[in-house]
Amino acid sequence: MQNASGLERAFRKVRLLLEGDERSPGLTRQDLERMVGYPERGEGPLSYTLPPQEGLEGVRAVRFFYYPKDPEVTLIIEVEDLDGRRHLRHLKWNGLAWISPPSGLKSELVPTREVLPEGYVEIGGDYFVGFSSEEAHDLAERIYLGEAGGQKYLLCPSDSTRIFYSASVAPASLICPICGSTSLLFKSIPLDISRRPQAERQASEAHLEAKIETLVEQNRELSKQLSELISLLKRGMK
Numbered sequence: 001m002q003n004a005s006g007l008e009r010a011f012r013k014v015r016l017l018l019e020g021d022e023r024s025p026g027l028t029r030q031d032l033e034r035m036v037g038y039p040e041r042g043e044g045p046l047s048y049t050l051p052p053q054e055g056l057e058g059v060r061a062v063r064f065f066y067y068p069k070d071p072e073v074t075l076i077i078e079v080e081d082l083d084g085r086r087h088l089r090h091l092k093w094n095g096l097a098w099i100s101p102p103s104g105l106k107s108e109l110v111p112t113r114e115v116l117p118e119g120y121v122e123i124g125g126d127y128f129v130g131f132s133s134e135e136a137h138d139l140a141e142r143i144y145l146g147e148a149g150g151q152k153y154l155l156c157p158s159d160s161t162r163i164f165y166s167a168s169v170a171p172a173s174l175i176c177p178i179c180g181s182t183s184l185l186f187k188s189i190p191l192d193i194s195r196r197p198q199a200e201r202q203a204s205e206a207h208l209e210a211k212i213e214t215l216v217e218q219n220r221e222l223s224k225q226l227s228e229l230i231s232l233l234k235r236g237m238k
């Protein structure tokens with residue numbers, strides 16, 4: 001947790017540097033070029049590591065990478081946490097401010113959520129709340145097999161994360177574990193996706209039929225061999 005708040009503080013600091021506040025203006029492209037030494041140090045990409053300062057105590061380093069020639073991404077910010085994980089943010093200078101690049105790369109200046117909120121279990125990309133681990137796995141399997149028609153869940157409209165919840169959980173209190181959004185859509189698995197078990201049932205019936213046929217065939221073969229043996233014995237006894 002201490003680690004997460006250190007990250008949060010670092011991201012707040014970075015946002016303050018980029019956007020500025022009433023005391024200091026935000027970082028401009030010209031400021032960034034001065035920081036990295038462009039163009040004296042070459043064509044780029046050029047990097048600059050922020051010196052230790054208030055707000056950055058909880059992370060290992062914050063590095064700015066300047067891409068003077070890239071039409072989409074002007075600046076990549078790398079925040080390295082105390083475990084050595086790198087959190088990258090991509091930004092484009094639009095002449096006035098730092099904005100998200102058009103390619104949809106990660107740009108929000110908030111820490112990446114890597115710790116699941118209390119009570120969430122992740123299975124195959126879906127999240128389960130209010131279930132024991134065994135119940136969650138059972139449900140996940142039924143969902144996968146198409147046998148969980150009618151099961152209610154919440155859908156995050158921004159990243160399509162599905163959150164399944166038990167009867168003991170108030171769904172309005174839940175958040176998306178990926179983006180933290182609280183505006184989630186109430187959904188339920190349609191009842192008509194029972195095609196898969198039906199197909200499986202048909203397949204297993206066909207399998208059973210084939211097995212019976214084989215048994216009948218084997219039985220026929222055995223009785224033939226048996227009657228041949230009997231007549232052989234009868235001939236021998238004569």
Ligand SMILES: [Zn+2]
Nearest residue numbers: 156159176179
């Ligand atoms: Zn989300």
